[in-house]
Amino acid sequence: MKTILIPMLFTLSVTAAAAQNQVATLRGAAPLDETERAPVIPKVVNSDIRQVRNYPEQPPVIPHKIDGYQIDTNYNQCLTCHARSAIDVSQAPMVSITHFMDREGQFLASVSPRRFFCTQCHVPQSEAAPKLDNTFVDVDQVLDYIQSHGGGNN
Amino acid sequence: MRGLISRIWWIMRRPATHLSLGFLTMGGFVMGVIFWGGFNTALELTNTEEFCVSCHEMRDNVFVELQPTVHYSNASGVRATCPDCHVPHAWTSKIARKMAASKEVYGKIFGTISTREKFLEKRLELAQHEWARFEANDSLECRNCHSAESMDITLQSKRASEAHERFLLTGEKTCISCHKGIAHELPDMGSARLRPDDDRVALKAYLESSD
Numbered sequence: 596m597k598t599i600l601i602p603m604l605f606t607l608s609v610t611a612a613a614a615q616n617q618v619a620t621l622r623g624a625a626p627l628d629e630t631e632r633a634p635v636i637p638k639v640v641n642s643d644i645r646q647v648r649n650y651p652e653q654p655p656v657i658p659h660k661i662d663g664y665q666i667d668t669n670y671n672q673c674l675t676c677h678a679r680s681a682i683d684v685s686q687a688p689m690v691s692i693t694h695f696m697d698r699e700g701q702f703l704a705s706v707s708p709r710r711f712f713c714t715q716c717h718v719p720q721s722e723a724a725p726k727l728d729n730t731f732v733d734v735d736q737v738l739d740y741i742q743s744h745g746g747g748n749n
Numbered sequence: 750m751r752g753l754i755s756r757i758w759w760i761m762r763r764p765a766t767h768l769s770l771g772f773l774t775m776g777g778f779v780m781g782v783i784f785w786g787g788f789n790t791a792l793e794l795t796n797t798e799e800f801c802v803s804c805h806e807m808r809d810n811v812f813v814e815l816q817p818t819v820h821y822s823n824a825s826g827v828r829a830t831c832p833d834c835h836v837p838h839a840w841t842s843k844i845a846r847k848m849a850a851s852k853e854v855y856g857k858i859f860g861t862i863s864t865r866e867k868f869l870e871k872r873l874e875l876a877q878h879e880w881a882r883f884e885a886n887d888s889l890e891c892r893n894c895h896s897a898e899s900m901d902i903t904l905q906s907k908r909a910s911e912a913h914e915r916f917l918l919t920g921e922k923t924c925i926s927c928h929k930g931i932a933h934e935l936p937d938m939g940s941a942r943l944r945p946d947d948d949r950v951a952l953k954a955y956l957e958s959s960d
Binding site (some may be wrong): 641659669675 | 935
């Protein structure tokens with residue numbers, strides 16, 4: 596009885612949560628025996644305009660398409676433009692110097708292997724509408740809020 | 750031996766005694782059409798993707814890599830086949846390329862790249878040959894489809910239009926200078942740089958000058 600009850604309770608709570616938040620599951624609202632039409636793949640932002648970071652430590656997002664870019668042990672196509680020695684030609688921002696550091700804090704001559712795979716942190720953006728509203732507040736707004744409420748150093 | 754040659758020479762010089770001039774000229778013309786047509790048909794057969802991928806070296810390595818790229822699958826369905834990029838279209842250049850490619854037959858017979866490991870080991874050299882060929886003919890095979898005259902850079906992204914205006918339209922660089930590894934994977938390039946060859950040449954010159 597217990598073994599059946601737990602998955603049942605779990606399913607019930609998940610369905611309840613989904614109903615509450617009105618979030619569709621990934622497979623959509625179609626009945627189980629039907630397949631819903633796949634949504635159109637949203638376009639990748641290709642404006643080449645640098646975006647604001649939401650917090651200082653945020654890895655900057657990629658403002659262009661990176662379709663088919665090869666990033667493996669043989670070659671890193673991002674570095675074709677973003678390498679230290681390439682930016683005079685490409686006029687692209689250079690890979691941050693922090694990426695040259697190994698884990699002992701020693702600076703290497705080029706990008707450290709642990710920071711080599713760009714897309715682990717840096718990603719392009721798509722024009723997809725978010726499924727949920729985001730309540731994230733920028734740190735400047737937080738400071739403004741604190742100050743306006745008599746907090747901070749004032 | 751000398752007797753044989755002089756006998757053949759005598760036969761070739763002797764006027765035909767039984768065959769009419771009409772038969773010989775018409776026969777020569779017809780045979781010419783058959784031989785020439787046959788030659789070109791055979792040549793074109795070796796100039797198809799089916800022929801290229803009939804060898805596992807091509808089918809399992811470079812052809813597989815081509816398939817996810819834009820030169821094989823894209824929105825409009827227009828695609829490039831192997832010879833579109835690797836064989837010149839003009840007849841004389843094509844024959845020259847085909848003669849150079851006879852070395853590939855040697856490679857096939859002796860299994861130069863008969864395994865994945867052998868291929869990977871040799872791929873930098875093979876790629877460099879192809880890059881050198883494209884640099885030498887000003888990326889002719891790219892330009893068979895992508896003409897600079899018809900390229901509307903205002904429709905391109907900011908990045909692309911700036912780069913093309915600066916390097917392509919001025920003739921400073923050719924397509925392959927920047928667009929390496931667009932249809933096949935890149936080999937081990939050492940430290941990944943935009944101009945690995947320039948850097949190596951500069952470094953070598955510097956080291957030699959400081960001796």
